[in-house]
Amino acid sequence: MNIQSLIETKVKEGFLALYDVEIPSVEFQATRKDFEGDITVVVFPLLRYKKGNPVQIGEDLGKYLVENINKITSYNVVKGFLNLVIDDSFYVNFFNQIATDSTYGFVKEDETDARMVEYSSPNTNKPLHLGHVRNVLLGYSVAEILKAAGHKVYKTQIINDRGIHICKSMLAWKKFGEGETPESTGLKGDKLVGNYYVKFDQEYKKEISNLVASGVPEDDAKKQAPLFVEAQEMLRKWEAGDKEVVALWEMMNGWVYKGFDVTYENIGVNFDKLYYESNTYLLGKDIIEEGLQNGVFFKKEDGSVWCDLTDEGLDEKLVLRSDGTAVYMTQDIGTAIQRSKDFPDVNGMVYTVGNEQDYHFKVLFLILQKLGYSWAKQLFHLSYGMVDLPSGKMKSREGTVVDADDLMNEMTNTAREISQELGKLEGYSDEEKEALYKIIGLGALKYFILKVDPKKRILFDPQASVDFQGNTGPFVQYTYARIQSILRKADFDYSGSLSGVEVELHEKEKELIKQLEQYPEVIQQAASNYSPAVIANYTYDLVKEFNSFYQNVSILGEENQDKKVFRVQLSKKVADTIKSAFKLLGIQVPERM
Known part of the structure; x- marks a missing residue:
């Protein structure tokens, strides 16, 4: 037992003995440099349990502690602060106990209390950037700290490897790449693919400008631009399992994964389990059906499915579109449940995601609780702020990110x-x-x-x-x-x-x-x-x-x-x-x- 724990126990005992009152906790602070003492008991919070003069209460407790803890040699009271002087022998003995303890500060792992920490979770259309750096450093460090605190920990990420943004890079490479590869260019695969994401945006903007110049309203021009229409068609083909599109997707994603691995190794982080959105984006639909039957969700006239969170101070949340297609929330519900099946010992998960997603995670955690998953109360959104540079905000599609x-x-x-x-x-x-x-x-x-x-x-x-x-x-x-x-x-x-x-x-x-x-x-x-x-x-x-x-x-x-x-x-x-x-x-x- 360290000295603070010992003092807390004795203050509680003393309060009961002196005033016949039980107190739940004791507040400590380091003794100010201008007063004698090693540790200070703050008396003011105790006044809610025992009315009186804080100096007198401090004197009473100080006398009790000196009589009952032989390591306390003296005390002094300054206003509502009880400053305690600890004998040198306590600190010498304590130091001798920890001097050669190589695991000092760490708690032995409790295998029954596992946590999963998700971090990074990049898109495969560009390299990792400064924003990802804060994400991976936070996630990795939190995982290591949880381990040191005695939890079993699994480090994971979900790689966003599908969607229109991926198809934009694929289409630009197909049109303008002339067969370039990481080997032929000497570029890391994620950088090469990222260049084509930027190239798509450049060419797309030209097409929009041409359409606007010909009299098409800008909003319509964005939807009608041939490149955008082709990218949408490529996504439809991917979802339909078109062999040529899938082969291109596998090749370019393979380049990106190798690039990511180099970056992760250089920055010094790793993962125990990888999830891919291409495998998880259909998860959750069956859960929505179950939730409908159990009254967790309700269906609107157009056939869309929602969760009513107004009683919790939030709004109604769409979980399935009227055409039966999933939204991100559906997928995240399904992925969380899949992870709990893959790792049955996990009691909670930490999601390392920027603060622009605060509302999304409030809703996700509430829905999982409503669905009856006990581990949902142990979910935590490790929300973090943006990282800015003196040069200003970063934009991936314009190529202004800090790689x-x-x-x-x-x-x-x-x-x-x-x-x-x-x-x-x-x-x-x-x-x-x-x-x-x-x-x-x-x-x-x-x-x-x-x-x-x-x-x-x-x-x-x-x-x-x-x-x-x-x-x-x-x-x-x-x-x-x-x-x-x-x-x-x-x-x-x-x-x-x-x-x-x-x-x-x-x-x-x-x-x-x-x-x-x-x-x-x-x-x-x-x-x-x-x-x-x-x-x-x-x-x-x-x-x-x-x-x-x-x-x-x-x-x-x-x-x-x-x-x-x-x-x-x-x-x-x-x-x-x-x-x-x-x-x-x-x-x-x-x-x-």
């Missing part, structure tokens, strides 16, 4: 330029330098995106993200590398246990251990909030605390051997925790910088 591969290359180049300016890489081979630039560049990109609460919009500045000062990935990585340098210079055995050795703690050592003590709770908090930002900002706080310790306390220069061993061990544990936390964010740490 994910190009972005990663730019980040590596930026890291190279800044590292060369700093001139700290003497003795590195060219190969080692290039590997380090990639680790720094990708670390900068990932940290910049993940340190922000998912719901917030981001203005991404590549140059600022690679700054070696401030709340950045390279700043944290540099601190890790600094500690590795300390460990390399330690020419003595520091692996032994200091259990039973009395070590008087420096204020900075105590603060650092208190920061380490929070790590398990931080992982649980990040998991319950589906927020990698909690991990990122904790790591930054830990690094700031270490740097303050480093500047105020002699480590290798300490004369007392026990103290020196303790400080090296403490430094190593900080480094291990940085590495552990950054792994949850999908970020590597370099041994040297």
